[in-house]
Amino acid sequence: RGVSLTRSYRKPARPPLSFVFDIDGVLLRESTVLPAAKRALTLLEGDNAFRTKIPYILVTNGGGKTEEDRCRDLTSQLGFPITTSQFIQCHTILKSHAHRYAEEPVLVLGGRQDEVKKIAQGYGFKKAYSTLDVKAWNPHVWPFYDLTPEELASTTPVDFSKTRLSAIFVFHDPRNWALDVQVAIDVILSGGVIGAPYVNPKKRSSAEKPVQLVFCNPDLQWGAQFQRPRLGQGAFRVAFQAVFKGLTGMEYPYEQYGKPTNATYQFAETVLREHTAKVLGGPVGGTPSVYMIGDNPESDIAGANAAGWSSILVHTGVYNPEDGPPTHQPTHEAEDVEAAVKWAIELRR
Ligand code: G3P
Ligand code: MG
Secondary structure, three states, rough: OOOOOOOOOOOOOOOOEEEEEOEEOOOEEEEEEHHHHHHHHHHHHHOOOOOOOOEEEEEEEOOOHHHHHHHHHHHHHOOOOOOHEEEEEOOOOHOOOOOHHOOOEEEEEEOOHHHHHHHHHHHHHOOOEEEEHHHHOOHHHHOOOOHHHHHHOOOOOOHHOOOOOOEEEEEEOOOOOOHHHHHHHHHHHHOOOOOOOOOOHHHHOOOOOOOOOEEEEOOEOOOOOOOOEOOHHHHHHHHHHHHHHHHOOOOOOEEOOOOHHHHHHHHHHHHHHOOOOOOOOOOOOHHHHHHHEOOOOOHHHHHHHHOOEEEEEEEEOOOOOHHHHOOOOOOEEEHHHHHHHHHHHHHHO
């Protein structure tokens, strides 16, 4: 019949290659841009063997600024446009929680506290207060610290003896651990009303809704500019729980977000899929081939491995190969972020 039976068999489209970058210890150390960072992003912005843009997002356990402000900083630091559609910081996930506390007073901890109140209000927490507000209300709440004139000017006048705080959200790394631990203990043991009599949580009536405690970053340490890793929000949580246990004989139940929690990686997967579709001009079929590049085995590598992504551990942050093998085995190790990106792209060719 002369009909050609050979089919032009097209190779199945391979799932798109995409990257998830940790920030501190990979692209930056605090405000210092690491030398390999711009070279790595240049490869993904099109200067690669495929001559196409390769989608990427940034996921950090850092925080303390609005997503818009932090992306503006990152764009200027990295030399490429970083948009909020490709950026997740430790407290971004709290946007989905704000509706539950829209009208309820909550305590927000960490970072520059006037900034964190602004972030929380932007998410929808209409009554977000800081420990500086508490100190301004009654300076005796913590006798060993005096507010600076700037801090006093940034406080919100509130009578906390008439205000029940229903939750404590640790948005970013606390600066004044003593004041913050003291006030958090007061809020929890006084059932939300600072200065009210303490009641051990074990003896509190079940009818009363306990104060919710939420942390956004489990990092015990992180890669800052100092030559050794620095204590992070996870260390503050350990300190708070140690004091709480000393007072009550128990740790206080809490919710944890941030890398490597499943909640944060599921959130990142959604953001990555949406951003990949935006960069490639259409929905992504199948499971994308994701490479996470991080410096902290406990957060970046553990979380990526659990999410089923490929993980690349770099030696420019928390992890130091001289300290022995990493606590979580990455797919690959690389000196820096440029070597990591080149390795993943080469694998793909
Ligand atoms: O809070 C700072 C630190 O925990 C940030 O970590 O490495 O996830 O950007 P990273
Ligand atoms: Mg890091």
